[in-house]
Amino acid sequence: MRTLLDGRPAASHSVAPGIHVAVARAGETAAGGHDPAAARAAQSLAARALLRGLLAQVAGPAAAALPVAATDNGRPYLPDRPDLGVSLSHDGGWVAVAVGLDAAVGVDVQLPVPVTPALIRRCCTPDAARVLDALPTVDRDLAFAWIWTVQEACVKAEGTGLAGRPWTVPVPVDGHHGTWRGYRWHSLRDRAGPPLSCAHRPLQDTASAERSTSERENR
Template sequence: MNPEPHRPPHMSLGKSPVAANASRLPGIWLLRTDDIISGSPSADALAKLLSGEERARQRSYRSEDAQHQFLLGRALMRRVLGKLSGTQPEALRFSRLPSGKPLLENAPELHFSLSHSGRWIALAVSESQAIGIDIEQPQKPRNFARIARHYFHPQECALLDAPPRELMPIHFYRMWTLKEAFYKARGTGISEGLGRVDFSGFHLGEGVQFASDLPGRELPWQFFYAMYPLRDTSQLHLAVAGVDPAIADLSAKAIRRGMA
């Protein structure tokens, strides 16, 4: 695995040993799909952690890359949640709530969310509080204005249209990942309406605005966003949302590389 050389001073994406306070939550774990090579002994060992149903789902993906990404995502969940719950990773049992949000039956007090984009996989875990995470590693050009007009709040569209135009991609991915993380934490999915929450003032410290008819808008929602430059000249956009008060204070100490 090659650590990324272009990093902001507050964050390292290099692999590091598990900290003594690794169980402090909420926490975020990041993994690159080439950290563990497909078909390697390490990958084969991780495959043994998966349930029969998970292995069947892995085989259902047509491409080797997709199969490998699924394997690493499930193995990351099992290794991290197993360590936090004091359970062998292969013994973890998962089910789903009526909303479709996953549940860890062995330790239902642990809330978790998984996301992947490009070569990256991210896991967020919180104790006793709902949490959602979303990452985006841009892979191709997008018509940001057209997408925003279809999905975003009018104030967010106005931000994208405002100069300087070179900031449009950053504004877009910040708001997009925050929205995705928010609806993952809610367990409802983006079908509730991405435009019902307005993140146009978030980067200025002006908070978040919710539609007056959005259920749960009165909860103490917290948000975290960061953008990390990558060696291939793209960026990794990362957002976390939930009602855990500590989410707003997340820092590099809460972000770990690998399957700690």
């Protein structure tokens, strides 16, 4: 039986000061099989293993050994190290993780899938939709996957997930980086593998934004 990761060194990237991302291919036990639920669970374990490896690399072995908890929205965090932001993602046998030093982070990896015109119009700006409509099918599906990884990474960094309406995050076709609600995002287009994007924001700025939102809601 293969290990959860396929044995090859994980590729790690520093996308901004203090913001680190790692991506790896899961082993056969996590990549597929006849039981999708079991495959998802195995990929989740592989992502946790990858996260601990990245934590050890950028924050030390003690951080790698700490327990990982999750908020009600499913956002992972380290209760004993509130100064470290963490995020995990997996899809189709690929796993990706992010660690932010004094920063909230979100990461998303996505294999291209067939997309419909209705989905494009729901998730893309009018300009992006026009560009996608003009592309061949394979190129369109790949370009959309890149857009979706940015959208997911942004709401993961925000801690809202689907409740944050990721489809409303405006992302240009072929975009490499940008901003949304104070979060900076990066698409790692200069690496091999499936579409992968990361978003981040300093924890101090994130806390201020969350207080402002809470105050508005309570008025």
